[in-house]
Amino acid sequence: MSEPLIELRNISKRFGGVRALDDVSISIRPGEIHCLAGENGSGKSTIIKVMSGIYQPDEGEIIIDGTPVTQLDPIQAVQKGVQVIYQDFSLFGNLTVAENLALNTYILEGRSRMDWRRARQMARDVLERLGVRIDIDADVETLPTSGKQIVAIARAILAEARLIVMDEPTTALTRHEVDALFDIVRDLQSHGIAVLFVSHKMREMLEISERLTVFRNGRKVAEGDMRDFDEASITHAMTGLELNDEPYLAQLSSNKAPVLQVSGLRVPDSVSDVDLTIRPGEIVGISGLIGSGRTEFARALFGMEPAASGQIVINGKDQFPRSVQQAIALGVAYVPEDRLSEGLFLTQSIERNMVVSILERLRKGLFLDHARMRNRTEEMFDAMQIAAPSADTAVGNLSGGNAQRVMLGRWLLTGAKILILNGPTVGVDVGSKAKIHRIIRDLARNEGLAVIMISDDVPELVGNCSSIHVMHEGRFVAELSGADMTEAGINDSLKSLN
Secondary structure, eight states, rough: OOOOOOEEEEEEEEEEEEEEEEEEEEEEEETTTEEEEETTTHHHHHHOOOOOSSSSSSSEEEEETTTEEEOOOOHHEEEHHHEEEEETTOTTTTTTTTHHHHHHHHHHTTOOOOOOOHHHHHHHHHHHHHHHOTTTTGGGGGGGGHHHHHHHHHHHHHOOOEEEEEESTTTTTOOHHHHHHHHHHHHHHHHHEEEEOOOOOHHHHHHOSSSEEEEEEEEEEEEEEEOOHHHHHHHHHHHHOOOOOOOOOOOOTTSOOOOOEEEEETTTTEEEEEEEEOOOOOOOEEOOOOTTHHHHHHHHTTTTTTEEEEEEEEETTOOOOOHHHHHHHHHHHESSSSSSIOOOOOTSBHHHHHHHGGGGEETTTTEHHHHHHHHHHHHOOOHHHSSSSSSSBBGGGGGGGHHHHHHHHHHHTTOOOOEEESSTTOOOOHHHHHHHHHHHHHHHHHHOOEEEOOOHHHHHHHOOOOOEEEEEETTTEEEEEEEEEEEEHHHHHHHTTT
16 A cells, blocks of 8 residues: 555644644545545635645644655645645636646746747647647636636646645536546546545545545544445534435325416527426426526526516416516525525625515615514524524625525515525535425425425435426426436436437
């Protein structure tokens, strides 16, 4: 067995009175694919920043190639072959692929002028090594998420990386793109490059990793060969809980009138002749590749696609929402896929984020009824099981799961009868994910809420939906329910679309 490329021994790190890391150790060998798992706040990000020289540990030591390293800084880390690819990729969107790939090399060489021919050749060579085709003259900001990720990996290779840390690399990728990324990761391994794969997604951990380390509350709670773990044991290590993953069974009654009926819905260039019927208490899933029209369909139901046409019947009335305000008045709510840029006011409090959609209902004459506003917020704060000191906490200080529950709470305060969830647990850890699923199920089962769940997470759809539609090129091309609603069935439908 080869000696570790990098070892972090008995690392502790404090921020004020908070101990972010408590005597943790982790080692990574050359060419190893190692997964680091844990819920938000478990210490994953902190250990990565110690490993890459951004943070200095309060206690413990860092050993690279068998030699202790004191006062590791980011430049030294890069020189020793440690590269981190964060979720935002840290690329220059207004520069081309070739420019992004050559820039670090030219800076390290101290060049003041760009050698365009060499830059383009460097880009072609590294992308050919990865076995991918990307327009090297395209501005990076025009690339899809998967393309940006490839550019970030290629940049790390050009910097002679020996360890590449990938922080939640599959959050915004389709299954097809995940497969392509995993092919690249295995190719990196074949060249002796180690990969530290940080993820919340257990299926992906089990598929790609050889070894696993699990953090919880700043401590290492599990470590070993991936063959010794399964989903249940990883979940228990991450949360300390036994989570129930029994599928949702909608208690539907044939005498209940549909809450939503969609007929011949069209959105120019994205949705064509879509029909859908949902009854109270039903959770309907929608899967499909990116660009299939899923999001445009959701936006049309929420009045955000004014050019949409067709028929929408809500609670027995022919009501086509032509604006967001009309949709809310009709009892429709929409939780967008990107809660940070489309849904939340990060610098504002939980209370302000929750009540923003019902301010007119909270007026007392010319002024807001602050006592009523606080009462409504606190009721929803408790119902959504939000972990925060108080409703005055800024949303930007919350974990992904708690922020998502603030979004859910906001729309439930409107009295919504139809809830559209676009990527409801993207970037959410396994414990919060289970809580969000439980809340959605309870609302459907006990309150009769009709839910449309759009997701790339096939197990999420299978475990929570009454039926699932597969969308392709703006149309529903398959519907699965009952015994046919399996992960294999959905994956087969999706693969046939590639």
